[in-house]
Amino acid sequence: MSQFYFLSGLTIALQIYAFFALQSLVKAGTPKWIFIIGYVLLSILVIYSIYNMYSAIQARNIFSSTQFNFNIGVVITALVTLVFFGAMMLTQDVARLGIGAWNAISGALSDSADKPAQMIPGRRNFLTWAATLIAAVPFSAMIYGITRGKYNFKVSEVSINFPNLPKAFDGFKIVQISDIHSGSLDDLEQVAKGVALINEQKPDLITFTGDLVNSDKNEVDPFINTFKQLESKHGTYAVLGNHDYYGTYRIEKENEPAYWDDFFAKYASMGMTLLNNASVKIEKDGESIQLTGVENWGAGRWFPKKGDLDKALKDVDNDAFTVLMSHDPTHWEEKVIGHPKKIDLTLSGHTHGMQFGINMPGFKWSPAQMRYKHWMGLYNDADQYLYVNRGFGFLAFPGRVGMWPEITVIELKAV
Ligand SMILES: [Fe+2]
Numbered sequence: 001m002s003q004f005y006f007l008s009g010l011t012i013a014l015q016i017y018a019f020f021a022l023q024s025l026v027k028a029g030t031p032k033w034i035f036i037i038g039y040v041l042l043s044i045l046v047i048y049s050i051y052n053m054y055s056a057i058q059a060r061n062i063f064s065s066t067q068f069n070f071n072i073g074v075v076i077t078a079l080v081t082l083v084f085f086g087a088m089m090l091t092q093d094v095a096r097l098g099i100g101a102w103n104a105i106s107g108a109l110s111d112s113a114d115k116p117a118q119m120i121p122g123r124r125n126f127l128t129w130a131a132t133l134i135a136a137v138p139f140s141a142m143i144y145g146i147t148r149g150k151y152n153f154k155v156s157e158v159s160i161n162f163p164n165l166p167k168a169f170d171g172f173k174i175v176q177i178s179d180i181h182s183g184s185l186d187d188l189e190q191v192a193k194g195v196a197l198i199n200e201q202k203p204d205l206i207t208f209t210g211d212l213v214n215s216d217k218n219e220v221d222p223f224i225n226t227f228k229q230l231e232s233k234h235g236t237y238a239v240l241g242n243h244d245y246y247g248t249y250r251i252e253k254e255n256e257p258a259y260w261d262d263f264f265a266k267y268a269s270m271g272m273t274l275l276n277n278a279s280v281k282i283e284k285d286g287e288s289i290q291l292t293g294v295e296n297w298g299a300g301r302w303f304p305k306k307g308d309l310d311k312a313l314k315d316v317d318n319d320a321f322t323v324l325m326s327h328d329p330t331h332w333e334e335k336v337i338g339h340p341k342k343i344d345l346t347l348s349g350h351t352h353g354m355q356f357g358i359n360m361p362g363f364k365w366s367p368a369q370m371r372y373k374h375w376m377g378l379y380n381d382a383d384q385y386l387y388v389n390r391g392f393g394f395l396a397f398p399g400r401v402g403m404w405p406e407i408t409v410i411e412l413k414a415v
Contacts (some may be wrong), residue, residue: 156409
C-alpha cells in the first residue's frame, strides 16, 4: 500500500505544479472556473484510477479485467504527460530561481538603491506554451496507441538461409503469431481483421508461440470462431506461454486435470495442435523438417519452468532440420544454444516489445531491452537463429506505441 501512497502523492504533486503553470495560459476573459473544474475532474479520475489499479493488484485480479486495463491506460498516459510537462517547467523554474539568487546576491553587495523590481523573474508564457505543446506529443501518442495502435497489425517479412534445409522446403512460409492475450482483446472486428491478414500471407504453416489468455482459459471463448478461420497448408501449431498457467493457480490441485482438458479442447476447437514438450514431422514432397514445441520455460523465479527440451526432442534425429517454438526467449540463451541437438530456428514471443518503443530501419529501442537481451526480431548465434515476435494482443496497458502488433512471415531458404 505504501507504493499506492507514493504514486498518488507524486501524481498529486505533479498535478498541482502543472495546474499553477497552466492557469497562467488561461486568457483573461475566459471563465477560469471552466478550466478549474475540468482540471480537477481529470485529476480525480487519475487518482481514482490509481486507487482502482492498486485495489485490483491487492485482490490479485489484474489480468482479465477491462476496467484494470482502462485504469492503467489512464494512469500511464497521465503520468507520462505530467512528467514531460513537469520536467520542462522545472527547467524554467530552476533557471528563474538561479536568476533570483543572483539578483539577491548582487543586490546585497551593491550600494546602489537601484534594486530590481522583481527578485525572481516571472514565468515566460511562451515557454509554458512550448512545454504544453511538447507534452502534447507523448499524450497524443498514448491516446493513438490506446485507440488505434493496439490493433495496428504489421506484417514483418524475414528470409533466412539454411545450408541444411531440405530442398523441398526452399521458400516454405512459416507465419508466426504470439501473445494473443484474449482477455485484453476488446474488439472482435479488429481481431478478425488480424486473422484475415494472417491468412492473406498464404502460410504453409502457422505457429502460435503462447499466451493465449491472460489468466483464465474461458477468456478465449468469444474469439474461438474467429481463430478457427486460420488457414494454412500444414496446420496451426501452438505452445503454452506463462500466462496460460495462471488460471490453475486459483483452483484446487485435484481440479487441474479437468481445467487443462477443457483448455486443450478449446485449442483443438480452433484447429490448433498443442506441442507440449513434443515434436511433429512436417512432410513435403518426400522430405521433412521437425517442428518442436516446449511448454513455458522462463528465466527468473516468477516464470513456469516446465519446458523440457530433452523430452520434446526424444524422437528427433540429431541431423534433422528443427524449428522450435518456445514462448520465452530466455529459454534460447539458457537452454537451447548449448543443447547437444542443434536447433536451427527458435520462435519466441513474451516480451511484447514492452508495447512501447521505436522501431525504424537501423534503429530500435524499447524499455524491453533493459529486461531482455533478446527482445524483438532476429538473432543469430553459431548458425542457430532466434526470432522474437512482438505479439498479436496486449497486456495491462491497453495500447501499443511504436511497438505495433506483429504477424511474422518467415521464409526458409535452402542455400
Ligand atoms: Fe505475453
